[in-house]
Amino acid sequence: MSQPALLHSHSAAFLPSTSPSRRASPPASLSSRRRRRGVVMAASSTSTAEATPAPAGLKEGIAGLYDESSGVWESIWGDHMHHGFYDSGEAASMADHRRAQIRMIEEALAFAAVPDDATKKPKTIVDVGCGIGGSSRYLANKYGAQCSGITLSPVQAERGNALAEAQGLSDKVSLQVADALEQPFPDGQFDLVWSMESGEHMPDKRKFVSELARVAAPGGTIIIVTWCHRNLEKSETSLKPDELNLLKRICNAYYLPDWCSPSDYVNIAKSLSLEDIKTADWSENVAPFWPAVIRSALTWKGLTSLLRSGWKTIRGALVMPLMIDGYKKGLIKFTIITCRKPEAA
Amino acid sequence: MRLLTHNMLASNIRGVTAGYPLKLEATNWCTKEVDLNADFIRGLLPKIDWRALVGATRALGLPELLPEEQPAEEEIFAEGAADVEGSAIRRIHHALLEIHVQQGALVCPESGRTFPIDKGIPNMMLHEDEV
DSSP states (O other): OOOOOOOOSSOOOOOOSOOOOOOOOOGGGGGGGOOOOOOOOOOOOOOOTTOOOOOTTTTHHHHHHHHHHHHHHHHHHHSOOOOOOOOOOOOHHHHHHHHHHHHHHHHHHHHTTTTTTTTTSSSEEEESSTSSHHHHHHHHHTTTTTTEEESSSSSHHHHHHHHHHHOOOTTTEEEEEEEEGGGOTTTTTTEEEESSSSSGGGGOOHHHHHHHHHHHEEEEEEEEEEEEEEOOTTOOOSOOOHHHHHHHHHHHHTTTOOOHHHHHHHHHHHTTEEEEEEEEEEEGGTTTTTHHHHHHTHHHHHHHHHHHHHHHHOOOOTTTTHHHHHTTTTOEEEEEEEEEEOOOO | BBBHHHHHHHHHHHTOOOOOOOEEEEEEEEOOOOOHHHHHHHHGGGGGOOOHHHHHHHHHTTTTTTSSOOOHHHHTOOOTTTGGGGGGHHHHHIIIIIIEEEEEEEEOOTOOEEEEEEEEEEEEOOOOOGO
């Protein structure tokens, strides 16, 4: 599928902005978007100081990608749609990888120092960009908490709710279709606000983080694990052209809007008066993941599933070596950012 | 969609300041039994908006299920209450967790906009002109 560029050329120099993101109005033909060969994106040339407006059709593209590909992923990798956390040189079998995915969750909770004693552990959790609810079910089970998940994909929400029911967790876990940039919750609802590898899809990083902060309860913890590009050097105003080009190819396949850097996230958190802001680069700890995904795609089961799935999924698979490339070049950083909402005054 | 979920959802349409609680319209709902877990309910109760919960049960035609005012904690979590039919904790458990709305809608109380519930899943996506 020839996907016109989702990005404008200076995707790298995203700077947080206080202006709300302007949404481009969708083309009239969106009603038949699922059958179209390509969604026309509004090309935009913004100054680097403004928040990037969501490209028209981005949300539909994301929903479509996951509606199509979730089943394939689940059949091979199970219900966690995120990187595993590895010690260096580790991992061989699929069982190792699935264990590593669980470890990723635990490492993130430990990094954020989420309490697990009975009085202080989280009672209510939101899983932002929940996929089929792997994290939701894990966290609800771990803490005996209620977890609400939001996803753009109706197929994922349905599948995730069915899995929760099958696992006896339907009282604790419920997934809804909603937009992370307009979370359908009142303020201050959740003790733990969780975003595991969904930040990459958010076209307005500032709005994304401010919604996470809004729905966090006073004293609540916010955990973001996401793909960033490297921090810019002091002398740079943008990434190099070949770096931008590599990101653009990845973005087209995965329906990703502009990337930002770990520092951008930290600055946004600071500007929202969030506390205890911590960040780390876990790129080395996820290195075995993409080679493993590629190997799994090349198995008989992987190939046949891909061929049955659809173009979006296949294109996503073809672009996987670019992710490895990006990590090797130090361009892509697997990043964790955690912070706390201030206690009520 | 269980009423626990309904209790946590709000309308965030631009310009709406009173988007909670959402009015519940159910065309198809059922009940499914699930084990009562008192600790789980104890953890949740501080976050539950009682008025919204009562409103939802009334909207489903269950005016007798919950009292207007939230019962005292001592009554809800009294020793052995979970084994007493019709006790406060069993009613709360039933209301929050055992009622499933399969088809219907959630309505923004201020703007009247409806958010559909299909196969038990609310779709809270806003339109372009609502953000």
